[in-house]
Amino acid sequence: MPSPRLHPDLLPLDLGQRPTPLQRLDRPSARLGVEIWVKRDDPTGLGLSGNKVRKLAFLMAQAQAAGATAVLTTGGIQSNHCRATAVAARQLGMAPHLLLRGSAPAPGDLDGNLLLDRILGARLRWCDAHGYRDRDALLAAWAAELQAAGERPFLIPEGGSNAVGALGFIDAARELRAQADGLGLDFGAVLCGVGSGGTLAASRPAGCPAGGGRGGLRRPAHLRGAGAAIAAEAAAWGHRPPGPGPDTWSVLEGHQGRGYALSTPEELAMQLRFSRETGLFLDPVYTGKTWVALEREIARNKAAFGKRVLFWHTGGIFGLFGRGAEISAALAQVDGEVL
Numbered sequence: 001m002p003s004p005r006l007h008p009d010l011l012p013l014d015l016g017q018r019p020t021p022l023q024r025l026d027r028p029s030a031r032l033g034v035e036i037w038v039k040r041d042d043p044t045g046l047g048l049s050g051n052k053v054r055k056l057a058f059l060m061a062q063a064q065a066a067g068a069t070a071v072l073t074t075g076g077i078q079s080n081h082c083r084a085t086a087v088a089a090r091q092l093g094m095a096p097h098l099l100l101r102g103s104a105p106a107p108g109d110l111d112g113n114l115l116l117d118r119i120l121g122a123r124l125r126w127c128d129a130h131g132y133r134d135r136d137a138l139l140a141a142w143a144a145e146l147q148a149a150g151e152r153p154f155l156i157p158e159g160g161s162n163a164v165g166a167l168g169f170i171d172a173a174r175e176l177r178a179q180a181d182g183l184g185l186d187f188g189a190v191l192c193g194v195g196s197g198g199t200l201a202a203s204r205p206a207g208c209p210a211g212g213g214r215g216g217l218r219r220p221a222h223l224r225g226a227g228a229a230i231a232a233e234a235a236a237w238g239h240r241p242p243g244p245g246p247d248t249w250s251v252l253e254g255h256q257g258r259g260y261a262l263s264t265p266e267e268l269a270m271q272l273r274f275s276r277e278t279g280l281f282l283d284p285v286y287t288g289k290t291w292v293a294l295e296r297e298i299a300r301n302k303a304a305f306g307k308r309v310l311f312w313h314t315g316g317i318f319g320l321f322g323r324g325a326e327i328s329a330a331l332a333q334v335d336g337e338v339l
């Protein structure tokens with residue numbers, strides 16, 4: 001979906017806590033033999049948390065400037081982006097409309113992000129994986145219906161990943177660069193989770209190669225193409241992240257495991273160990289897989305990471321809820337007991 005033109009004076013809304021902390025992870029660093037730092041985008045807010053806040057600060061500014069009364073977006077049934085968009089819409093007095101990939105669960109099975117979407121009264125429509133390929137057309141048709149009913153709809157693409165949303169991560173890259181310079185740090189690599197590609201494309205952060213552990217839905221070639229298009233459009237508006245060009249980022253293959261939003265007991269056990277070493281939570285869809293990718297890549301080829309690595313924590317905590325049974329099984333393996 002092409003991005004609507006950006007007003008040159010568009011300023012981001014103040015939707016989240018920034019700058020986010022940059023912290024050293026002492027115990028994983030000692031265990032893995034590489035200095036590991038984390039960029040904490042998990043506490044950008046409570047309902048409005050994670051990397052999505054950065055994109056929404058610009059996208060919702062654009063919606064507000066357009067006088068939108070309704071916001072439409074799309075994602076998986078447990079989409080963090082959809083939940084964050086619904087929160088931002090309600091904060092700004094707009095009605096959230098979400099096209100979700102999946103099917104409506106029984107009322108007693110509401111959980112995680114979907115539970116929050118329902119609490120916020122988001123209007124929901126559902127489509128299967130096949131229909132989801134036409135998500136942009138489905139959203140456009142829904143917007144036309146709303147317009148005919150007197151609303152002023154505003155469309156946000158999957159993941160908030162267009163050039164307007166990317167401005168949030170270009171800012172994030174500048175924020176990281178300033179923090180790293182202030183502490184006299186440089187990073188041999190930066191890792192973030194990849195879904196729709198906007199975070200990786202825009203952040204390619206602070207003068208170091210960036211890599212993403214992909215969630216499993218999109219192929220690397222697609223992500224590179226989508227990311228490059230987003231970055232090029234933002235650059236045409238005069239917005240460029242600091243640091244090297246797009247050829248310095250890559251999508252790390254082989255870490256998507258069983259597929260999108262599916263985990264193995266071993267992955268969950270590695271995520272549990274991370275939480276016990278750091279006091280931080282990972283979600284099983286994005287940040288958890290990114291952490292697993294980081295550990296495995298360090299084990300495979302430590303030299304590729306240099307002396308210091310950055311793990312970009314992009315939030316997603318609500319993805320943990322509704323996973324009780326799987327996580328209990330992993331706990332039983334790790335602790336040798338069933339709760």
Ligand SMILES: Cc1ncc(COP(=O)(O)O)c(C=O)c1O
Nearest residue numbers: 080195196197198199286314316
């Ligand atoms: C917690 C989390 N991390 C990372 C990502 C990936 O971000 P992007 O869609 O910009 O690739 C997502 C996207 O849905 C997410 O929810």
